[in-house]
Amino acid sequence: MEGASSSIIMLVVLIAVFYFMLIRPENKRKKKAQEMRDSLKKGDTITTIGGIVGKIVMVKPDTIVIETSDDRVRMELTKWAVSTTGVQSSGEEKSSKEEKKEDEVKKTEEIPEAPAEETDASSEEEKKD
Incomplete structure (x- = not known):
């Protein structure tokens, strides 16, 4: 009898x-x-749930x-499609162009180090011959 009542209590x-926690x-x-x-x-x-930003x-x-823009493009949306009021930022302060420029700079900084060692070794071999 006690086992059944304790399992009911646990279920409740x-x-x-x-x-x-959920509902x-x-x-x-x-x-x-x-x-x-x-x-x-x-x-x-x-901001809509699809990421479109506009002024009502x-x-x-x-x-x-x-x-949606200075060109006065107008769109009609259902109210349930509105995600938030205000402009949502992605949290990234840099644009993709700025990130690409930084990646290119990093790559160009790394490249000269390796060839410099190879050219020194090859020039030393030429001097010995």
Whole structure:
């Protein structure tokens, strides 16, 4: 009898842990995201789940219209496609062009060391002959 009641208690504890560790935080996150989407207004800068950044120019009940560039390119998106308000940065401060330049500089710095040793050895052999 005691074995059955302890396993039931363990099952209830396991369900409670799942609720407080997984289900409840997920519901809070969804509620916060829905509140953010409901509070969108004209002039806000948003980032979509696909990474498109734009400024809201019109808000409809289920959709928004954004301008994505100085060329006044407009796109209509559903509100659920909005990921965040504001521009998201990737965390990388350097552009890919700057990284390529740095890689090239590193490669050119490493190359002269190896040939210099070979040319010294070959010139010494020529002097001996």
